[in-house]
Amino acid sequence: MTTVFPVGLSSKRYSAEFQEEAQYARQWQRVLAAAYGNGPITCLCRAAVAGQRQLAIKLRQSTNLYSVARYAHTGHEHNPECRYYAEETARSGRQGYAEGVLQEDDKGGWRLRLDRGIDARVREAPSPDEQPPDTVRAPGARRPSVSLLGLLHFLFSEARINVWAPKMEGKRSSSVVWREVVKVAERTTISRGVTLDEILLRPAMRERPEAENNAKIIRAARQHQRRLVVVGQLAKDKGEVTPAKLTLSRPFGSPHLWLPPAVWERAQRRFGSTVRSWHRGEPVVAIALLELRTVRPGDSGPGAASIVDLALMRVTERWIPIESSYERLVEQQLVATHRQFVKPLRYDADEFALFPDFWLTDVGKWLPMEVFGMQTEDYVRRREAKRRWYLAEFGSHWWEWVPRHGTMAQSVPDFPPKATS
């Protein structure tokens, strides 16, 4: 999924093979041990671009092994294909959170402040998305916590599923996507001493280790009275007006997911175009917060759970998240013309957050790309404000498409040429 690049250490260069292959593992450990506390170690994923891309060497006490991690707030200096890459806050909807909501440490880990706690014994106030409109924050105000959708956007961004390069063609299977998402969950703390992977049910095939792992997570949740989070692709639409159950593909080891009508109605209001695209047969990813139901004595299966909150996200066949059918056309055209790009995600930001629909990343300085799809008066006003922002920030270094209204059968304008290097 991501590329391992050589690193530089006291004027020596260490190849990807030397860092990764078992036959060099002891030598690599000796190199890291000698450099521990001395540094600097530098990632060589990009040449001649601003940024130091210095990395930290850390020692895990439990195993006495050294490893390498990026420093906090330096992820954007790396090549988007590099395993140390992370998006810059200002380049996506991440800018919509207050200070400290998404906190990165110097060991590659994250601490997130979620809307809802995971302790099933605590009854809470409704999340900001369920509150009546007059209590909603002012336009442009920073959000104090992460919703379920924000959490899903965080996982997909941090796992770099929103990054595309031509050499990824044909390599991004569902198993790869969920494996990378789980890796991010393992280094994301969501409550005191609890990382997300401890409460995250993930897609699993029958009798695979992932299914057994789901069963283990459920047993622990029952013991500690925790809520759970489940992620996965929505199974095909069966045409029910109000589905009683949420069905995900590869659900093994997970409980039956009962979907209360009120939760489904709220999801339809909030994710209307996503639900319609699911009815059309397009892929949609779901994330849900669950409360386990009590089991009858002697029952050993995964049991059942009620969905407390649900968020949905449209994706393309390459699992790139998108917000509209026009964005789907742009994504297809970018892939067909072998381009490299990043799809910045909205998280919980409102429309006042300024970031583009795509970043084209094979043109030197990242180039913002915008699809002005809607025609309402309000939207046209915002379009002009955004155009002024692009002109002020990027001069002529940006791309836009204003599709003719009401028809999908039209061609996407040409993209700016690749930088030659």
Ligand SMILES: [Zn+2]
């Ligand atoms: Zn790098």
